[in-house]
Structures are given as structure tokens and as C-alpha cells.
Amino acid sequence: MSHQWSTEDFCNELEHVSKLLEARPGSQVGKAALETLKQRLHGVTSWTPSALSGLYEKVTEANLPESLKDDVMNEMDALSASGQSGLQLSQRPQSLHNLPPYLTSNDWLALEQGSNVDGQRVICERLKSLGMRSMKEDTKRSAMGVLLHVLVNLQHQPMPSPWAIYWMVQDLTKTFGHCANNDLPGLKVYPLSPSQLTAAFKEKAYGIEQPALMNVSLAAIYPKIPLRSTSNLLTGIPKPQRSAPAPQAALADGGFQEKMEKFIDQYNEDKEKAELKQKAGGSGGTRLALQDVPSPASAAQPLALPNAPPLPCAPHQVNDKPGLEDFEQMAHDALSSKKTRKVMKRPAASSASCSNGQEKKKTVKKDNASTPKVFGCCRCRGNPKGCEKCRSPGFKGQRFNGRHEWNDMAAKKGWK
Structure with missing residues (x-):
């Protein structure tokens, strides 16, 4: 440094x-x-x-x-006489590149225990107390780095999406504009550590408090902060509609926890209605038949006096509502039951259809074998393969079905 x-x-x-x-x-x-x-x-x-x-x-x-x-x-x-002096009061953006050492112990405690909105207010009030009037981009990046460090590393929440971080930057800018200014003349560029400030400046900025001088490395978080809408981190990601500022726990999961709680409440209400309907359907006839008949116990009881204290009621047992772990166990049981089911196999083909197909193939082979092509003639002496003369489609001479037919004819005619 x-x-x-x-x-x-x-x-x-x-x-x-x-x-x-x-x-x-x-x-x-x-x-x-x-x-x-x-x-x-x-x-x-x-x-x-x-x-x-x-x-x-x-x-x-x-x-x-x-x-x-x-x-x-x-x-x-x-x-x-230079215009670069810190004594010049102007609305030009001021640079504070390293914000963590400037925060006090109470600031860190409020950041860790509060929500994201409370954290933005704490950081903006601290910047205003240091005499800052306008934030430069590196100041916004340092402030957002502190907020994301608290969210991820101290509160153990997931990292928000790029669009959620961009909206957090816009909320931080609006919160900074609504905070009251301090009478302390600010600096154009603040040093890396508040220990390099003068004692009079620190007394006006902090009062009875002192900066905690905590060194936190935010280098891994800075590349994930889109400060402008044209940032490369937002390209290729569809811009979701922002109806209202998202709560701290729902920045990254899209309100999954809130939807799960609503689903559990609706499930419990439907279950209670089904149980009441089942009880009313099972015992409705007997209640209608016996509703006008006094029971022996009620007939034997004396009438209650006007000023007598009310009798203690029997405790009503309320079924515990199933929680998130019960739903996870039910889903696990359903998956395990699917794995244990017997896999259905394709039925084998019937023997009759297989035999008919084989017979058809055999008959086709026999028909083809019964009518072989014959090419033998007198020139090739009944050669089954034939010659150029008998292979011609326009051949009209005598054909022999093998050498034996030609030998018989040659013996009859005395050919050698």
C-alpha cells in the first residue's frame, strides 16, 4: 500500500x-x-x-x-493557488477507494445485524459525515463491495444476480441523495486509511467515535458489480421486471422461501378442511338422530349458578403443521418408491406369428429354387453358367438343364 x-x-x-x-x-x-x-x-x-x-x-x-x-x-x-486543493468546495465527484477502514465498530455491527436497506443507510451516513457530497464510481464500487461482503461472508447469503446488484447500486445512490450533508469540507481524493487524516478532520467527522481501521480485501467482489446498465455483466441476461425492491433473503433465490411458506400454509388449510369434512360426513347421521336426546351425564349435572366461575375446558389438541423437513421427507419417499417399482418389459412375440413368418420365408426360397435360370446351349455343351450366346436376352436356340441333358442328346445323335 x-x-x-x-x-x-x-x-x-x-x-x-x-x-x-x-x-x-x-x-x-x-x-x-x-x-x-x-x-x-x-x-x-x-x-x-x-x-x-x-x-x-x-x-x-x-x-x-x-x-x-x-x-x-x-x-x-x-x-x-492550485485548483486541486481539498479546500475547494465543489460538486465534482469525490473518490474514496478503500471504505472498510473508515467504518467504526458500531457501523460493522449494524451492517452485520441489519438488512440490506439498513446497510445502505449506514454507509451513506458515514460517507456524509466524512464531508462527501458526490460519489465517484470507485466510491460506489467500494460501498457496494462492503455490502456484498457483509451479505455473503457475514450473513451467509448467496451472491445476488447481476441485475439485482445493479438495482442495489441505484438504491444506494438514491439513499445517498436523501441523507443530510455535514458541514465538514470534504476532500477530492480521500487517503487509503483514515490514520492519514488530520486530528481536527477526524474529530469533526467521527466525534467521540474512532474508525475501526479494519482491512477487508474486496478485490474478488469488485469484478461482479455492474455500475452501469451497459456493463458486460448484464449483456445476454434478460432484464426482469422490478415491481418493488426485493427483500434481502430473496435477492438471489427469486423469493423461493416466501413461496414455499405460502404453499405450506395453503396445504395445511386444505388438510384441515378435508379432515373436518370427513368427520362431518362420517358422524352426521348419528348427530342428527341424537341431538335432541339428553345424555345421562348431562341430565345428572346440576344447573350452573349465575355467578359461578366457568368450568375449565378440556385442552384442544392441535395437530402440528408439517414443516419444510416433512415435505422434503415426503418427496424423498416418493422418489425411492419410484426406484423400487418393477420395470415393465415389452411382451415377446407369439410363436404362431413367428412360425407363419418362417414358413413364408421358406416357401419363397422354394419357389425361387424351383425355377432356376438355365443358360446352357449347344455351344457351351449345357454349361449351367452359360456363354455369351445363350446369355443374350434374344437367344432363341435350345437350352439344356445341365450337362447331363446335353450328354444324352449327344449320345443319341452320335456326337463326340
């Missing part, structure tokens, strides 16, 4: 530079150290009048050549 120099640091550094130039007047090391000191003077943007007056006194008392004193004085005059 970079260190921001205070007025005491500049005064001590100026004393060391003057001693170095006094010991080695012609050395370039002392002049280079003085130039570095002047550059560091320009790096601080929150010079107060008390700090500048103290630095003027140190330069006047330092054992430096007059030319070097005038050079340092001119640099300080340029600082006091």
Missing part, C-alpha cells in the same frame, strides 16, 4: 536535506534530494492552511541558501 506524506514527514525530510547541503555544499546528491521533495509536494492534493504555514516556518528556519529557499517558497505558493 502506497504511503501518503503528512506535514511532519515533509518537515523532517526538509531538515535532512538542509543538513546534507550544509555538509556537502557542492554535492549533487543534496540538490537531487531537494528536487524530489518538491515533486512530492505536488503529489499531495489536500493541503490545509495550518499545514502550509507550518511548512513555511520550516523552510524559513532551514539552513539553506537563499536561492534554494526562494525556489521552495515558489513551489509552495503554486500549491496554495
Whole structure:
């Protein structure tokens, strides 16, 4: 973490530079150290009048050549006339990059125990107490990082969706605008730690409290915060309708817990109505028949006196309503019963249909085998494969069904 120099640091550094130039007047090391000191003077943007007056006194008392004193004085005059001073009151956005160290112990306790709306109010009031009038984007990112850190790591809630985080940023901006301003003049850029602020500034900002100086790493949360509607985190995600600000527990689950509670209440009401209807249907006839007949116990009881205390009523047993665990057990039992069911198999084909099919195939084969194609002729001497002459579709000569027919004809005619 970079260190921001205070007025005491500049005064001590100026004393060391003057001693170095006094010991080695012609050395370039002392002049280079003085130039570095002047550059560091320009790096601080929150010079107060008390700090500048103290630095003027140190330069006047330092054992430096007059030319070097005038050079340092001119640099300080340029600082006091610069528009970058923290004394300038303007509505330009102010930057506070590291918010966790600025929160007090009571702030952290309220963030952990309260809701998301309460957390936004606590952070905005703390920023207003520090003299902030307008938040820069890094200030909004740091504030949202603290809220998400409390939600996920301290309250153990799931991370909200990108659109829910974007709406939380808009709510934070509105809450900041409705908080009252503090009379403390704010800074354009706040240091990384409140320990670098002056004692007078901290007394006006915190009063009797003190910042907790808690260091919390929010680097893993910052990339998940969409500050604008054109953020890459929101591209490709359909924008849901926002009817009302979502409660803290329903930011990520879409109100699942609330819907589950309504379902349980409706289920219990339907169950009670069904039980009452069943009891009325089972004992309705006997009640109608015996409603005018006094029972022996009621006839033997004496009449109650007007001023007598009422008799104690028998305790009415109320069935406990099933909770979420009971519904989970019922769903588990239903799934396990499905697994134990016997799997239905496809019935096998009947033997009659199989035999008919096989017979048809056999008959087709026999028909094809009974009428073979014959190509034998006198030229190929009854060769079953035939020759070019008898294979021709236009052949009109005599065909032989194998070599034996040709041999019989050749024997009859005396061919060799």
C-alpha cells in the first residue's frame, strides 16, 4: 500500500536535506534530494492552511541558501493557488477507494445485524459525515463491495444476480441523495486509511467515535458489480421486471422461501378442511338422530349458578403443521418408491406369428429354387453358367438343364 506524506514527514525530510547541503555544499546528491521533495509536494492534493504555514516556518528556519529557499517558497505558493486543493468546495465527484477502514465498530455491527436497506443507510451516513457530497464510481464500487461482503461472508447469503446488484447500486445512490450533508469540507481524493487524516478532520467527522481501521480485501467482489446498465455483466441476461425492491433473503433465490411458506400454509388449510369434512360426513347421521336426546351425564349435572366461575375446558389438541423437513421427507419417499417399482418389459412375440413368418420365408426360397435360370446351349455343351450366346436376352436356340441333358442328346445323335 502506497504511503501518503503528512506535514511532519515533509518537515523532517526538509531538515535532512538542509543538513546534507550544509555538509556537502557542492554535492549533487543534496540538490537531487531537494528536487524530489518538491515533486512530492505536488503529489499531495489536500493541503490545509495550518499545514502550509507550518511548512513555511520550516523552510524559513532551514539552513539553506537563499536561492534554494526562494525556489521552495515558489513551489509552495503554486500549491496554495492550485485548483486541486481539498479546500475547494465543489460538486465534482469525490473518490474514496478503500471504505472498510473508515467504518467504526458500531457501523460493522449494524451492517452485520441489519438488512440490506439498513446497510445502505449506514454507509451513506458515514460517507456524509466524512464531508462527501458526490460519489465517484470507485466510491460506489467500494460501498457496494462492503455490502456484498457483509451479505455473503457475514450473513451467509448467496451472491445476488447481476441485475439485482445493479438495482442495489441505484438504491444506494438514491439513499445517498436523501441523507443530510455535514458541514465538514470534504476532500477530492480521500487517503487509503483514515490514520492519514488530520486530528481536527477526524474529530469533526467521527466525534467521540474512532474508525475501526479494519482491512477487508474486496478485490474478488469488485469484478461482479455492474455500475452501469451497459456493463458486460448484464449483456445476454434478460432484464426482469422490478415491481418493488426485493427483500434481502430473496435477492438471489427469486423469493423461493416466501413461496414455499405460502404453499405450506395453503396445504395445511386444505388438510384441515378435508379432515373436518370427513368427520362431518362420517358422524352426521348419528348427530342428527341424537341431538335432541339428553345424555345421562348431562341430565345428572346440576344447573350452573349465575355467578359461578366457568368450568375449565378440556385442552384442544392441535395437530402440528408439517414443516419444510416433512415435505422434503415426503418427496424423498416418493422418489425411492419410484426406484423400487418393477420395470415393465415389452411382451415377446407369439410363436404362431413367428412360425407363419418362417414358413413364408421358406416357401419363397422354394419357389425361387424351383425355377432356376438355365443358360446352357449347344455351344457351351449345357454349361449351367452359360456363354455369351445363350446369355443374350434374344437367344432363341435350345437350352439344356445341365450337362447331363446335353450328354444324352449327344449320345443319341452320335456326337463326340
